[in-house]
Amino acid sequence: MTATSKTAPPETGFTQNGDTRGSARVTRETVSTVSVAILCVMLLLSARLINPALGSWSQVETVLVLGFFLVVLSFGQGVVILTGGLDLSLPATITMGGILATSWVGAGNPGEWYLLPGVLVACGLVGLATSAGVIWLRVPPFIMSMAMSIIVASGLLGYTRGTPRGAAPDAAVVLMKSHVFGLPTPVVALVIFAIAGWLFQSRTVYGRYLYAVGTNVDAARNAGVPVTLIRILPYVISAVCAGFVGIALVGYSNGATLRMGDDYLLPSIAAVVIGGSSILGGRGTFLGTVGGALLLTILGTIISALGLEFGLRTIIEGSIILFALLVLREELFQKLRSFGR
Amino acid sequence: MTEVQLQQPAFHDSRPGLVTRLLTGAGLIVMVYVLLYVLYAVQQPKALTSYSIAALINNTAPLALAAAGQAIIVISRGFDLSVAGVISICNVVLAVYPLEGPGGAAVSVLICLAIGAAVGVMNGYLVAVLKLQSIAATLATMIICQGIALVILKAPGGSVAEWISYEMTDRLWGVIPVSGLVLSAVLLIWMVLRRTSFGISLYAIGADESAAALSGINTTRVRLLAHVVAGCAYGLAGFMLSAQTATGNPSAGTPLLMLTFAAVALGGTSLSGGRGGIFATMAGAATLTLLQKVLFSAGIASFYTGMFQGAVLILAVVFSAFLVRLGDRK
């Protein structure tokens, strides 16, 4: 017989049984963050065996530059997932950021200091529409964001008549191609972003409220958490992050395409899940997600270095998500804890 | 005996009203379809010929079958994203390994059903036995399936057996479309299925899984079986789609993914589980297909069909949730 939620764990807690447990717990967050970090290093080192060029410092730099896109995206996706949602509109918002950056702003535009933020605002509005649908129309998040994705993509297709034009704005090129302290700027940006994102998610009042809302919306409302405000922002944050990545991508490859966002949706979800977050919301840290994003990027680099075909790469990606889902199940951690007593 | 309890104020009536039942059933979507068809017939007088009716049903069949499978999962309170992957695999298999003649077609159908069932077993195992959240688990299987489809066929190409692409889109005696017969057969199977213990259990676990378990329903088995049945429906959808397109495309299923949810929601099936049906879902799928035709014949640029589809999806979900609330209040 299946043990279901109603035949739940016992009420008996510490009060009765002599209180033998210490507070040293095996949390899924620590386990996954540490193991993902170890895996990253191991992959990088073993990649050397395959091809001596792979483990070099310049290769690490390339991985970090490529990883920058995924880290930013999965921050947005992670915030949405933390509140129990799912953002499937990333491909469309990335493309929107890229296409608006090239067609509105373009190269050598002196107004880019206000136009580029304008692009981000436009992307944010898409996120706002998703939030509105999820919160007020009560459409399930994945359906709402899927619908928004299709609407935005179709709008972009109509807007560009199928062929995007224009070149990357100067600021985007500078961000992606320059160096600071002898390191590529994206690498420095990645480190700053990772720390800021982690502090935002784990140490601010808003971040804490995200966890509360993701764990239980009703309880959060009863406790006096401004639930609606908390629930609006994640999709906006996610859309702005995606728009930013769109701009960064055109800075990197100097041009936008209508499909430039397609390959980022699944890795963004995978990075969050591999990083130890619960797909149901309320659990996970951004550091874990950063690890997940880097792991996926390293893996992608190795796969393409090995010359594996795209289909195999997709299969591996799917299997990794599945593996992470299986490994990070709650029951497994309950078992781990009981061994450690 | 003093029956104090009877004096308690009664807040609930025990059965829904007739109007509500008509609205929450398939009645509404069928009415919408008929109205849309009238509109279509006004635009395109040819619409009433048996040829274009058959063409319309042919266009509808893949989505209707895929949505039927999706509806089974949604009724049991779940979501299945793997529909896109199964259809893609079936399509590329039929395009890469065409089997001619009626015998070949029969084998092809069986292959498609087997592919669907295999993916269904995997989904069912992950969701029912390992208790993974259905969106997450089926997302992973969808990605893996897409990968497999890409491995089988790298880029669009290949061609489906001629027998399949001709006969399955043909009309019997020049009147009855074969695809319509396939849909009717599936509907018939469903009508039997929903009256079996499995069918009743499906609705039960959708409404309250733990209560169903406490009532003695083997929820794991029902959920697993639901995924297998749904997988078979996707396989059949892949078969009919291949007959339609006559060629292979490793991402053939992707455009159908969102539409299956739209069809389920248009059919009034509650996305929160426990309510809805296959006939209404098929009617929802038919409406979506017809809507595309109407938009096209109204001269709207194909660039913007996505906008309409997205908007219809949102409206359909809002609408089906509204119907459920209406049904609950009465």
Place this chain on the structure above:
Amino acid sequence: MFDNQPEHSIGGTGADRAALSAAGLHKAYGATVALEHADISLVAGKVHALLGENGAGKSTLVRILTGAVAPDAGGMMLNGKPYAPHSLLDARTRKVATAFQELSLIPNLSVAQNLLLPNLPRAFASMVSTRRTLEAGAEILARHGLDRIDPAAEVGRLALADRQRIEITRAIDNAGQVLILDEPTASLAETDWLFDQIRKATQRGVAVLYISHRLAEVREICTEATVLRNGTTIASVDLGDASDGDIFEMMVGRKFAHQRKPRVMRSASGEAARLAVMDLCGHDLQDMSFELRPGEILGVAALEGQGQQELFRMLVGIERPHSGRIEVDGAPVKFSGPRDALKIGSGIAYLPEERKTEGIFSGLSAATNVVLPVMGQAARGILISHGREISVAQAAADRVEMNPRYLSFPIGDLSGGNQQKALIARTLATGAQTLLLFDPSRGVDVGTKQSIYAAIRAFADDGGAVLFYSSELPEIVQLADRCLALYGGRITRRFKGAEITEQSLVAAMLGHVTPEITEGVLA
């Protein structure tokens, strides 16, 4: 397969005549020992009570007896044969059936289908016969005095009390040997029907295990009782020989002080009411008017579902009134939700009904759970300081006598009592001067209850105002300075001070003050 009618259905306690006996049951979930060593023995034709505080292991024992979980050690015998059910269904095939406290009915199926699951009558092609299902359902309903319920009705549309009756009926119908009733009166206003059914079952020779917090009820229907404490069977007693005091002592492990503490109300009539409600209507409420003054504890007494949920939810803005006025500190207000309620005037903090689903955030620490509404206080600049979070939480935890070492644990790992303490601490931590507590001691043990009562009294002594609803009348009698009785969405009577007795409250809660009924219910 088994003999339903043991020859010696009337007789004393004795393991040799036990229909179902269990010895040395042990069950641990991870590091938590839920059941240490439980023994119980049910005799055919008798009603046996299972008593114990929350967390004593009652629910685990019930789960083992019903086959929902398997014990780690110990064994069970059913009519002299080894009994080790591996599922609920397996237990039911051996004629052991259970009515669960959280009803196990499926809302979108009919009454008849619910009664017959999982074995619905078949027609051809393994389809289920609707007609025969309805007939069989109607027959079962008639046999249990429920012919007024339509077997074709969807269960979700029935009133809660009727759903509980269906749950009980199904269990009785399946219980050829042993019937387990877990809190069967949670939403029943009277026990006549239930006790009639139980008596009919015992006459058939069924052994009944009756789990309830209500001792008066237990004394009426049960003849013997097993008391659990800390997962161990303390004693099995003949209820005729044990006084209430004895039983409390066995349950709690110490003498029980049960007196109403006289409290001097600080409230001066000149002060404005903290909360005033005028002609409030909406949902099921009609013309609700009352005032809550500083320093006052106002109780609400009502049967299940008489509008108390709606009242509390309206007072914090979760639901909107259709008409009427709410005033806080003399000024009319309109809340948009609990957050608003916290901020307006001197503030209103709300304790919701269901701890698990509406109260706690199980993955977050107890400290975060306590300080959540005032998270800003735990922050230094824009970042939260862990030390400050703990110290803010500790100040509130001390007021409910909660051990501070639990503060850094995830609240989901704590016992129900500590979770409830944390939730009360949360309302205190908000600094609101008015508390709305819905069933503040729901499902917690006696010791925790006293800590919670003390915290509520101390809060009122300091000039705070408290409005609380309780499902337990003794709680209202012990705690309330004044009391409102609700029935059918109206205030039927108001009580003050010494007028608050269980007898007078019950009469008002039933919506009419007729002496016979009062006695009938209290008997």
